Amino acid sequence: MRSRQSILEMFATFLQFESERLNGWVYDAKLHRSIQYLLLQIPQTQNSENFWAIYWHKAWQTQSNSLALGHLSAYLQETCYWAVKRTIPQFASVQSSLADCFQIAIAQVPKILKGCDPNQKASLKSYSNVAFGNIIRDALRQQQEIDYANDWALLLKLSRKRLQEALQNAGVTDEIIARYLLAWKCFTDGYILSKSPGVRKLQKPDQDTWDIITQIYNRERLTLKNPGTECTPETLEKWLLFSAKHARAYLYPVVSSLNLPKLGQTEGELQDDLPDNTHESLLASIIAEEEAETQKNQQIEIHNLLVATLAKLTPQAQQLLQLYYQQALTQQQIAQQLQIQQYQVSRQLSKARESLLLAITKWSQETAHISPTSNVVKYISIVLEEWLQNYFRNLESHSSEEK
Template identity: 50%
Template sequence: MHPRQSLIEIFSTFAQFEAEQFSRWVTDLRLRRSMQNCLERGWQADSSENFWWLYWYKVWQSQPAPKKKDDLNKSRARSHLTAYLQEACYWAAQKAIANFSKTQYTLPDCFQVAIAQIEKVLKGFSPDRGFNLKNYASVIFANVIRENLRQRQEIDICTPWALLRKLSQKRLVESLEAIGLTSDAIARYLLAWKCFKMLYVPSIGETSTRQLNQPDRPTWEAIASLYNKECSPSELEGTPETLEQWLLDCAKAARSYLYPTLTSINAPTPGQESGELQDYLPATESESLLADAIAAQEERTRLSQQTQLNEILSAALTGMDAEAQQLLQLYYGRGLKQQEIAEQLETKQYAVSRRLAKARQSLLLTLARWSQEQLHISLASDVLDNISKVLEEWLSTRYSQTNS
């Protein structure tokens, strides 16, 4: 993948794949015109990449007024940010493919799985924390792909009988509803599944629950007998062969529901000589209940992390000696300069500077370790710089609250 150079390319082109590899950058003319218009309005001076991703993020983040134009602006900003994060998504997908060598997923598959979670990236990101959007997106994309591949691999290596034993009743019902079965049919399949789980006990010799063998004939007859005993009188009696087929149908429905087949938006339109599926995607977007649930969960996660961060830094601050706490109080709480602090404590300015730096370094180390262990953030130089900014903000807020 060759990197994009100009701002217009970075915010208006998308990766296209051929033969399971990156092929070229494809330009979205609508987004290209949008960026050109912005730059032609006299914004050429703001030519940094960071300025523009932050600008479009603020547009996306703003609550739209009840006007169609505002919704279009929000949608356009989302598209610009999706274009911007193409490289981050690509490298996350490529790394995942290398780590999961046995997966049936291809590079385009992983890319599509990750980029579909762009809303999760945007909703979870907060520029106030000082982190870079690309770095944050890379972590989220990698986690999404890794979790999907792990679970998919688990599903793929399970035999139908192992999958049925692992499956919950809720998931089974959802799977059967997804293929359009009636409530009566679902009730029959559900009863057959319950009889199967009750009577089919893996033998002691089967060490792996993922590779369970098919039940033997006596077990099928026992399952059929229990099913016929439990079903309503109006139901037809189930034979061992019928119940076996029903359960295989259940396993197939569960696989399809939990991990549907991926279809690239760059795939040719069925029955057409030209055009792609993405040409027929609706322009409007709608939020789903699942998206609302994800957003609520992410908000709870952010609040929990903020609480943990405050507790950890507060404990580290309390563990410092009295002199260090006094210096931090004078510097952040009262807003004194280092020379003013030195005069008040009757010491040298360089001694105050050295002692403040040591106190900050101790807190920064605590914060960096927490970020690495809890948020799984690699401590690159730019990340450490962002963490340092977060610490400065926390100290300012902490001591301003103390003095208020």
């Protein structure tokens, strides 16, 4: 199998099987248009496989998004294929083909996405590689048990919860489900009571066993909210076979591919109808998050820069700033306390602010590439004043807590 190289291929192509044999990659038109559009919007991600895996995983998490699921299903095609190919030989007799097993595994992509966080250490691919293997092993074990078990053996193996889920999945009403569950319980109790010693094969109940099951049901039916009339063995057998049929279908469902043609149409596939409504909103969300993160990092850098610049000021300048911003003294009060002239206080405060302002302006020009126009300097000066007030106010609160 040829490995896919480009982002366009990774997120818009699917494996194609013909006569149970692999026949290469085929593009999905809708997904191709989708990823092509986004690559034009953010071209720097042309080779960033992990970026797009996280991007679409986030889309799938934040919205009920079929388009995101389509992209991620395409992305995990190779991982799923090799996991299935590696797992099948572990079973001595497998009725399903490689293509069938592949469809069973790839259908569980939503379950895998729910359990994986690609932002953490494990990438989506590495997590999926293990998950696909577990999924197909469980499915094959279950398939073998179901294939080898007849209806009566299957009913005896079932739990009440599984049978209830199967009947609910089949659209049976709660009232009927209650009767079928009681019939199943009576069947399991009656079958065990009437089973002959030494008989290992689970077969259809004989007439005597049916009579015991029927007696138990007609006695226990009075516990139901709507007991109904008494049942015959034929009715109970019909109910139990119905339950077994839907339990088998529920435990081992038929998997349909999104690449199947539309019913009654000569062109188009099922996934052509997937909605596409996330481009602008998701892209804007990604950009906004990146900008917020950048802004947060810049604020941390500026804070550390100002703290370092403060430490380099003369002890007297640091004292003046502390008296002015932390103790909220006026320039006149500071002059009286330090026994200097007020104009000296004003001059030294201005000089200290200028040192801090110069440090920020230089950082803005070199790091953020912002030209120091008069308006920019004015804005920075306002921001600096706010920072000084907050910084010394926090110092004061920390000092109070320590005391």
